[in-house]
Amino acid sequence: MKRYNFIFLVLIFFVNNTNILAQNNVIKKIVLDAGHGGKDPGALGTGRYSKTEKDISLDVTLKLGKYLNAEFPEINIIYTRKKDTFPTLKDRTNLANESNADLFISIHCDSFTKSSAKGTSSHVMGLRYTQENLRVAQKENSVIYLEDNYEENYDGFDPYSPESIIAFSLSQTTFLDQSILIAQKIQEQFRDRVKRTDRGVKQTPLWVTRATNMPSVLVELGFISNPSEEDFLNSEIGQSYMASAIFRAIKSYKNELETSNYNLAIDNSEKIDKNDSSKLYTKKETTQKDVIFKVQIKTSLKIKMIEPVMNYNVDVFKENNLFKYTIGSVSNIEMAREVQKIAVSNGYKDAFIVAFINKNKISISDAINYKKQLQ
Numbered sequence: 001m002k003r004y005n006f007i008f009l010v011l012i013f014f015v016n017n018t019n020i021l022a023q024n025n026v027i028k029k030i031v032l033d034a035g036h037g038g039k040d041p042g043a044l045g046t047g048r049y050s051k052t053e054k055d056i057s058l059d060v061t062l063k064l065g066k067y068l069n070a071e072f073p074e075i076n077i078i079y080t081r082k083k084d085t086f087p088t089l090k091d092r093t094n095l096a097n098e099s100n101a102d103l104f105i106s107i108h109c110d111s112f113t114k115s116s117a118k119g120t121s122s123h124v125m126g127l128r129y130t131q132e133n134l135r136v137a138q139k140e141n142s143v144i145y146l147e148d149n150y151e152e153n154y155d156g157f158d159p160y161s162p163e164s165i166i167a168f169s170l171s172q173t174t175f176l177d178q179s180i181l182i183a184q185k186i187q188e189q190f191r192d193r194v195k196r197t198d199r200g201v202k203q204t205p206l207w208v209t210r211a212t213n214m215p216s217v218l219v220e221l222g223f224i225s226n227p228s229e230e231d232f233l234n235s236e237i238g239q240s241y242m243a244s245a246i247f248r249a250i251k252s253y254k255n256e257l258e259t260s261n262y263n264l265a266i267d268n269s270e271k272i273d274k275n276d277s278s279k280l281y282t283k284k285e286t287t288q289k290d291v292i293f294k295v296q297i298k299t300s301l302k303i304k305m306i307e308p309v310m311n312y313n314v315d316v317f318k319e320n321n322l323f324k325y326t327i328g329s330v331s332n333i334e335m336a337r338e339v340q341k342i343a344v345s346n347g348y349k350d351a352f353i354v355a356f357i358n359k360n361k362i363s364i365s366d367a368i369n370y371k372k373q374l375q
């Protein structure tokens, strides 16, 4: 009899424990944000169609919502607009924050002066000083000029001023890793399943991804200034393919977050760190207090074995419950940039430099300042 009680208790504990762990990662609310709307048409396209960016974004957003609803009726799908209306950027982010959403997906179409520009991209918050990022940032942020009191509403944020963008973007990065994860999954789906040109995951200073307190991504479905991409995005089948791709990415992200293997993976990682003699996961002890730069190439929820990149073995560290993979371990930023180039040319298009002092991650600017002090 005692034995049965014991088994029963163990079972109760196990079930409860699993529930607690699972509940923390459950996705209950998703905000879908169709870009632009109402008096703001967004990008106009080539002029061959009556539909502009606001219409295509809404069509794809509503399809995506329908797919999510059919597969996951338990998830609350919240739309920033379901019709041709004009919510401000602040209305959209306020709605997401007030509803405590677990994920924010903003859907847009790209556009450029040259009709040959093509491809899809996914943008998470952050700041990269590339022409491409500033182009997208200005295009998607400039809608605030259509509001009467934009200076008051956006605390002086000016989408055309680099200083303003920098001040606005130097901020918390709590949800950056999860945002990158969902963005990578969306780009993989666009590239591998819908055969779209992949412009990559970018860290772009955008109002909607910065002001939301949850993992968030802004998706550019393609260039409606490019006739063939415009044809595709105006077609019923093209819109269904793009909505399905985002749907599968969300499903995969949700599974990865919620699966019990996720918790097991973390337990295993502790063992790997201590016992595994594989070079890939060997941690080097730093005895001297010095700054080192590495290049982060990938992030995952479950631990993975990553093949070396050229001659560089892959290191892994854990931060915010995510495994982060780096290559290189160099003492100055110039060398780190060379390693970053190698990562990029080996397929890690979004590789970026990270800095550590002993085992603690620090910002790149702190690392550079610290190096200067030592000289």
Ligand SMILES: [Zn+2]
Pocket (backbone or CB within 6 Å): 035, 036, 042, 043, 053, 108, 109, 139, 140
């Ligand atoms: Zn847009």
